[in-house]
Amino acid sequence: MSPDPRQLSIRATDVTVDYEVRGDAKGGLRARLVDRSASRTTLVHAVRGVTFDVREGEAVGLIGFNGSGKSTLLSALAGVLPVTSGEVLVAEEPRLMGVGAALLSQASGYRNIRLGCLALGMTADEADDRVDELVEFTGLGEAIHRPLNTYSSGMRARVHFVLATAITPKILLIDEALAVGDRRFRATSRQRIEEIISGAGTLLMVNHSLPELRTYCERALWLDEGLIRLDGPIDEVIEAYSAEG
Amino acid sequence: METPDIAAGLRPLDISTSSRAYLEAMWRRRDFAVAMPAESVRARHQNTFLGNVWHLVNPLLTVAVYLIVFGGLLGVNRGIPNYLLWLTTGVFAYRLTSNCVLGGATSISANLGLMRAVRFPRALLPVSVVIGEVMTFTFELGAVALVALGTGEGISRRWLALPLVLVVHSMLNLGGAFIAARLNDSYRDMQQIIPFVFRLLQFLSGVMYPIERYLNTSHAWLHRLIVWNPIVRILDLYRWVFLGTPINPMETLQSILLCAAILVIGFRFFVAAEYRYGRQ
16 A cells, blocks of 8 residues: 555544533532532543544544544534643644534624634625625525524524635534535535535534435544544445444 | 655644734734624614613713712712712723623623634634723713813813823723633633622722722721722823823833733733633
């Protein structure tokens, strides 16, 4: 096997991610003051030491059961969640697209897109130049001027997708986000993602639909309780995973 | 098997360890820091009939309350020419500090959605709170100027110093916003405590009466708290601008240095926990 000449875009070395869950009080105030271990926060060891490289132009699917650490790993690679130990090296700023978050829920989709562009580092002029085209891409029509908290999850996903790809990312991380879109949105977003990958971009994707994952990715990582169970060509990994499931 | 240079283009994800890279990333997003407060102002007053007018009416009503209690009832206005303007200046300027710090405290928890969607230097959130407060404060200064003219003070050349006073004041406010933001992210209870801290500070900052009158307190710590309270000196500066009350150049210089120190300390304190923000 000859060495792959492609440059790396992500190198994760022994990455662990713990996060705190709040509000899960084990006892009352007295217990919290007396016994520190009964504190209000519970530590979750979501990712427990994973190492892998991803190259330019590679599309990698993350599979695993619920709670296996897939989303946490993506957030850590995106830099929105801190790694507890280990190291993440990247070639470019990764862009994460998730579903859960509403940006500014009282502001309209239009304002959210413009503000998101500014947060990404565009100047006001650049954002104004781009916003109409991005709004067009969402296909939301008049609804783009309604507040975000009136949107369905599919409509919100469109706004998120547009923001994640507004500045063509070299590294795109997609967390289940396409699953909530309708067929037309999936077709347009698919086209955009393929453009990104073919331009030496990198895709990491969490998706519970294995057939869909197979259409995007040639490689898969199987995460099991925060550890990599298997890393290889997608067909092999899916086969092993399905045998378990 | 691996050629050694395939990892050549890689860099660490974390930029908060380099102040320079961090500040550059902030500067690149300066338009965001200005657009952000406009959105929150819009959201805050969406459902009130008078909307942004409340920004002015609220402090003016506060002035009226203090005028009745401290001027009318307690008579602390003895020896202060133009107490109405003296009080108005103090109330508006003090409110700017408390709004900035309280807004800074909630700036992280109020923007979790945005933080999860887009990565940007989190220090921009407290910064945008302070920018928003300064923008509304400039309108409020207009109201103070009207009170000055209405009470016969006349336009003065000292007014030209207002931008400089506001810069010094903003250093203090931003430093306070940074500190409150980090503390409130670790301990959500802070949000409940901060209003009481500011209520106490208000009495120790000479907002409604000249605090120097009470300097001969028998409690040494209270005395120290008053002498070192940078807000006292900031209010002095505003009163010098509008009323021409004398200021001590040495004390002024000290307070400028103190405000700058609070800003630097606050910024470092905030950025040191950069990656913890919004991870719940």
